Amino acid sequence: MELSVPDREFMYSGHVACPGCGAAIAMRFVLKALGEKIIMVIPACCWSIIAGPYPMSTLRVPVLHTAFETGGSVASGIKAALEVRGDHETTVVTWAGDGGTFDIGFQALSGAVERNEDFIYICYDNEAYMNTGIQRSSSTPYGAWTTTTPGQDWKKMRKKNIVEALVAHRIRYAATANIAFPEDLINKVKKAKNMKGSRFIHIFSTCPTGWRVPSEMSIKIARMAVQTNIFPLYEVENGVEYTINYRPKGYLVKEYFKLQGRFSHLTEEDLDQIQEMVEEDWKLLLRKAGVFSGS
Amino acid sequence: MKNSNRANMCVPLLIPRSYKTSEENKTGSWRFLRPRYLEKTAPCSSACPVGQDIPRIQMLAVQGSFKEAWELLLSENPFPGTCGRVCFHPCESACNRLEFDEAVAIRMIERFLADTASRYELQPRLNKLAEKGKKVAIIGSGPGGLSAAYFLALLGYSCDVFESSNKPGGMLRWAIPFYRLPLKVLEEEIARIESLGVRIFCNHHVEFEKFKHLRSNYDAIFVSCGYQKGRRLNIPGEESPGVEDGLTFLRELKSDPSSPSLHGSVAVIGGGNTAIDVARSVLRCGAKPVIVYRRRKEDMRAFGEEIKMALDEGVRIEELKSPLKIEKKESGVILTLQKMKVAGIDESGRAAIEPDNTDPEIVSYDRVFVAIGTEPSEPWYVCDSCSGKDIKLYNSVMRFDGQFPVIFGGDLTTEAKTVTNAIASGKEAAMALDVLFRIGKDFVLPEISRCRVGNGLSVSMEIYLNGERKNRVSHVVSYAEINTDYFNLIPRTPQPRLLREERINSFSEIDLKISGSVAMKEAGRCFNCGICNHCDNCYLFCPEIAVKRQDSEEGGLRAINYDYCKGCGLCVVECPRNAMVLEEESA
Structure with a gap:
């Protein structure tokens, strides 16, 4: 076996994610890295459905399904309760989608991180409200079609940079990860598990249904997001120490866009503009990481 | 409510709690x-005349399972040490990695595996089937004949090989110079074949009468006596002293390595591998060789790499010159050469030529060697036309003399007359005879077709013996079907070689050994297609x-x-x- 990924599974088959679901793959890797001594908080998101209708559960760890906006506050409460009971071992993990993180749950998340609550917040990002029918979120990227940004009214605002928003809180640890890079993802989750304080991991998770792509392309597209610099793999400690974990091949962004139906309306000019935006973001990141490589 | 009651009261759990897994959800x-x-089938395997399981060999080599990889080589070819040196490696030209960066150095790894086994004196685990009680006579102990003997022995037949010269090996022994194939390598591989119980009778020339006689003592005959006779130029003066056959020269050189000393300028007429071998050998004997070829350099039949090395060593090539006549002079010969010009390109992509109308050129040389190809030395060997009763296979032809089976192989039947093609014909003949003896004539062709590797001419013994490889489909994996996201650009490991200065003064092997770690790294470049x-x-x-x-x-x-x-x-x-x-x- 080429990759060092733990063998043990903490997920059962029979979940109800769409075929090729990136969020299901992300959950599988994250649980492999975390092990069993955890409590998971899942605010409303695709995974509220995927985990199975009552009385079934697809996860081998305790899960608390909670309201949309409460990912940060419920985790804070559970951690406090565990401390009262003298359990300093169990890790509290919030598992939320981009809607529950970038938009609806942002206040609770920001509050918890500001208090430096001792928990891990994982956002699996599929770039829109997928299970309610593909409505745009503040994580939906510039240029994307959704059911609320249809036709020529495609989204003309940038994707919110959630990692930078949390870095501004001087969060203990923030990192990006991607389902096409399992080793990097698992290393980051393990690293986060061994820290104290608030930790945030942002996982890029393809949504074949919402992005209008064939299910078998899920990983390929996720990998392309990294190779084009659209979703760089990096981590930030204590809000200041940046590390870029992977040097991308630097493909043109159109290689990524042309694979997806949600971007099919974009013209060459639009793609050129997006290329510039991506390059600008990448240069900014390089500066923050102290890399001055002219590129 | 009293305080004591409040303390005893239990808060009811109002959260519903899952109690079973989602696994019932099919x-x-x-x-x-x-x-x-x-x-599926890798393009290298399909292009390999002997159908080696190349992707699997690389996979084993990466893991450091060198013995297993070597045994896998031996399951399809008794001559990995030889082929790892002299094969024209069509596998590398077919390699999917070629479109990504550079082809995997497959031949170099094959040689490494064979050399490693030899260095540690490893004994292969060869699966020899039970004796079938039948005897096969094999005429010629070249790569074709010895391969047939090797596989027939493994399939449970007893084999006697008849060789006209005083030592076995055919062209491997007599034509390929030591700088390409050291004697020790060949002798070890022949010894391994003999260790299976194959008997080789040297100095046994089989002429037609003897051939008829063999029929009464054996159940089948495999004829692979090769193309031994040098073709003639058919121009005046060809018989002059100082004009010699190239192949004869190589043979004498190999039987007496103290080698004749040559001097002056020596012409070698021809454009095949023999011409290159003769020219490079002449150079090593101290003379200045000039290859005279009637077409262009790029039309030469010799392998590109050999031509390149020959030029590098100082061999000159005079292209587009055709000899008209040869005259003897007091010391040496005079060649009259007609200049030729290109008149279009033929079907094979080589130049069609015609004389240009200039006056012939007259050049004097100290000696002339003719190496314009070979032909069968006796007419009854010839098997180029197939009658309806013959069974034409991919590399060999099965003919029936009454009910008596005779298979022709080696140069007599293969399209490309190379060592590896000859080995392929020997293996195929062994399989075909086994089918014939076990289940009958009608099954020969379907059984051999079943063992085909991909869409080429090669057949696999592992498939024949119903090994796991038979589960692969013949679809040949193309580059577009490889997910290159998983591969990084890594340059091909260059073959380490003797310096030019070291090469030209001796017959020492040119290609040097590589280390295990280099071999593993190179094998790791393989896509393992399919x-x-x-x-x-x-x-x-x-x-x-x-x-x-x-x-x-x-x-x-x-x-x-x-x-x-x-x-x-x-x-x-x-x-x-x-x-x-x-x-x-x-x-």
Whole structure:
């Protein structure tokens, strides 16, 4: 076996994610890295459905399904309760989608991180409200079609940079990860598990249904997001120490866009503009990481 | 409410709590596409005349399983040490990696594996089948004849090989110079064949009367006596002293390595590998060789790499010159050469030529060697036309003399007259005779076709013996079917060689050894097209946890649990080497 990924599974088959679901793959890797001594908080998101209708559960760890906006506050409460009971071992993990993180749950998340609550917040990002029918979120990227940004009214605002928003809180640890890079993802989750304080991991998770792509392309597209610099793999400690974990091949962004139906309306000019935006973001990141490589 | 009551009261748990797993949800019913494991054929294997299982050999080499890799080589070819040196490696020209960066140095790894086995005196585990009680006579102990003997012996037949010269090996022994193939390598490989019980009778020339006599003592005869006779120029003065046959020169040189000393300027007429070998040998004997060829350099039949090295060593090539006549002078010969010009390109892509109308050129040389090709030395060897009763196979022809089976192989039947093609014909003949003896004449062609590797001319002994390789389909994996996301650009390991200055003064082997770590690194460049190398991407990326691994010594088996597989197809796309397939679900 080429990759060092733990063998043990903490997920059962029979979940109800769409075929090729990136969020299901992300959950599988994250649980492999975390092990069993955890409590998971899942605010409303695709995974509220995927985990199975009552009385079934697809996860081998305790899960608390909670309201949309409460990912940060419920985790804070559970951690406090565990401390009262003298359990300093169990890790509290919030598992939320981009809607529950970038938009609806942002206040609770920001509050918890500001208090430096001792928990891990994982956002699996599929770039829109997928299970309610593909409505745009503040994580939906510039240029994307959704059911609320249809036709020529495609989204003309940038994707919110959630990692930078949390870095501004001087969060203990923030990192990006991607389902096409399992080793990097698992290393980051393990690293986060061994820290104290608030930790945030942002996982890029393809949504074949919402992005209008064939299910078998899920990983390929996720990998392309990294190779084009659209979703760089990096981590930030204590809000200041940046590390870029992977040097991308630097493909043109159109290689990524042309694979997806949600971007099919974009013209060459639009793609050129997006290329510039991506390059600008990448240069900014390089500066923050102290890399001055002219590129 | 009293305080004591409040303390005893239990807060009821109002949160519903799951109590069973989702496994009763058989999501396999969603599926309309079905992934499955299906190994395919690598382009290198299909291009290899002996159909070596190259992707698997590389996989074993990467793991450091050098002995297993060598045994795999031996299962399809008794001459890996020889082919690892002299094969024209069509595998490398077919390598999918060529489109990515550079072809894998397959021949170099083959040689490394053979040399490693020889250095540690490893004994291969060869699966010799039970004696079948039949005897086969083999005429000629070249690569074709000895391969037939080797495989027939493994299949349980007793074989006697008849060789007209005083030592076995055919062209390997008499034509290929030591700087390409050291004697020790050849002798070890022949000894391994003899160790299976094959008897080689040297100094036994089989003329037609003897051939008829052999019929009464054997159950079949394999004829692979090769093309031994140098072709003639058919121009005046060819018989002059100082004009010699190139092949004869090589043979004398190899039987007496103290080598004649040559001097002055020596012309070698021809454009094939023999011409190059003669020219390079002449150079090593102290003379200045000039190859005279009637077409262009790029039309030469010799292998490109050999031509390049010859030029590098100082061999000159006079192209587009055709000899008209040869005259004797007091010391040496005078060649009259007609200049030729290109008159279009023929079907094979070589230049068609015609004399240009200039006056012939007259050049004097100290000696002239003729190396314009070879032909069978006796007419009854010839087997170029097939009658309806013959069974024409990919590399050999089975003919019936009454009911008596005679198979022709080696140069007599192969299209490309190379060592590896001759080996292929010997292996094929062994398989064909086994089919004939076991189940009869009608099954020869279908059985041999069943063992074909991909879409080429090669047949596999492992498939014939119903090894695991028979489960692969003949579809040849193309570059477009490789998921190159999983590969990085790595330059090909160059073959280390003697310096030019070291080469030209001796017959020492030019290509040098490589280390185990270099071989492993180079083998690691292989895409392993079409075969599972247990990378586990299918297992890793499955969102349904529907790919199961059962680890075993061979590296583990993978199986898809169709109760839960939704048919997303991720495993098939993420398989870097196209060892899986996605098919429409049957109703």
